[in-house]
Amino acid sequence: EAGVVQSPRYKIIEKKQPVAFWCNPISGHNTLYWYLQNLGQGPELLIRYENEEAVDDSQLPKDRFSAERLKGVDSTLKIQPAELGDSAVYLCASSLGLSSDYQETQYFGPGTRLLVL
Amino acid sequence: AQSVTQLDSQVPVFEEAPVELRCNYSSSVSVYLFWYVQYPNQGLQLLLKYLSGSTLVESINGFEAEFNKSQTSFHLRKPSVHISDTAEYFCAVSARGGDDKIIFGKGTRLHILP
Numbered sequence: 001e002a003g004v005v006q007s008p009r010y011k012i013i014e015k016k017q018p019v020a021f022w023c024n025p026i027s028g029h030n031t032l033y034w035y036l037q038n039l040g041q042g043p044e045l046l047i048r049y050e051n052e053e054a055v056d057d058s059q060l061p062k063d064r065f066s067a068e069r070l071k072g073v074d075s076t077l078k079i080q081p082a083e084l085g086d087s088a089v090y091l092c093a094s095s096l097g098l099s100s101d102y103q104e105t106q107y108f109g110p111g112t113r114l115l116v117l
Numbered sequence: 118a119q120s121v122t123q124l125d126s127q128v129p130v131f132e133e134a135p136v137e138l139r140c141n142y143s144s145s146v147s148v149y150l151f152w153y154v155q156y157p158n159q160g161l162q163l164l165l166k167y168l169s170g171s172t173l174v175e176s177i178n179g180f181e182a183e184f185n186k187s188q189t190s191f192h193l194r195k196p197s198v199h200i201s202d203t204a205e206y207f208c209a210v211s212a213r214g215g216d217d218k219i220i221f222g223k224g225t226r227l228h229i230l231p
Contacts, residue, residue: 004160040126040224041223041224042207042209042221042222042223043207044221045218045219048218056218058218091160091161093161101211101213101214102217103149103166103211103213105166106219107160108153108160108161108162
């Protein structure tokens with residue numbers, strides 16, 4: 001069974017440019033999460049989807065970050081424009097979606113490492 | 118809101134020696150507790166979790182953690198480590214039945230010395 005797939009694995013852009021990350025969750029997983037992981041830190045939740053609905057986006061900086069999960073399967077996270085401080089690893093995870101809280105095991109993708117110059 | 122503290126950023130230990138990775142949390146409500154592991158060049162994966170019931174939880178590869186409510190701790194232990202245990206370990210907490218998001222600690226890097 002395929003795990004969570006993310007692309008690209010690495011991205012280098014100049015500041016003020018737009019960038020997009022793609023995630024395909026494990027088949028059958030209804031809940032999808034995007035995390036930000038800075039160097040030396042643990043993952044920080046940006047947004048959580050249950051199917052196509054964003055149920056927790058309180059930590060998403062909405063002035064420059066956006067996300068979508070149009071058909072309730074794969075998802076895209078976008079930054080526009082990127083800033084130097086956005087350099088980090090962006091993680092996607094998924095879970096079955098049988099529970100409305102955070103007790104479910106999350107399955108993580110390998111992440112996209114972003115460097116903004 | 119919940120918070121989690123992993124006091125040790127790095128823990129060196131000799132192969133076949135015991136290890137304890139410390140995790141303390143803060144919460145005003147009942148919690149779920151997790152340990153995730155990230156092996157080199159891989160994504161995070163669940164090692165073990167406490168939801169309810171027995172306060173001692175075990176993983177398939179010999180790790181165990183004990184939920185201690187009075188100490189607000191969820192320390193991870195293994196009686197004898199192997200070189201393959203080299204990884205970064207993240208403790209995480211979330212509120213039971215609540216909408217509060219999951220909070221991860223900063224991680225502890227476990228170095229196994231030959």
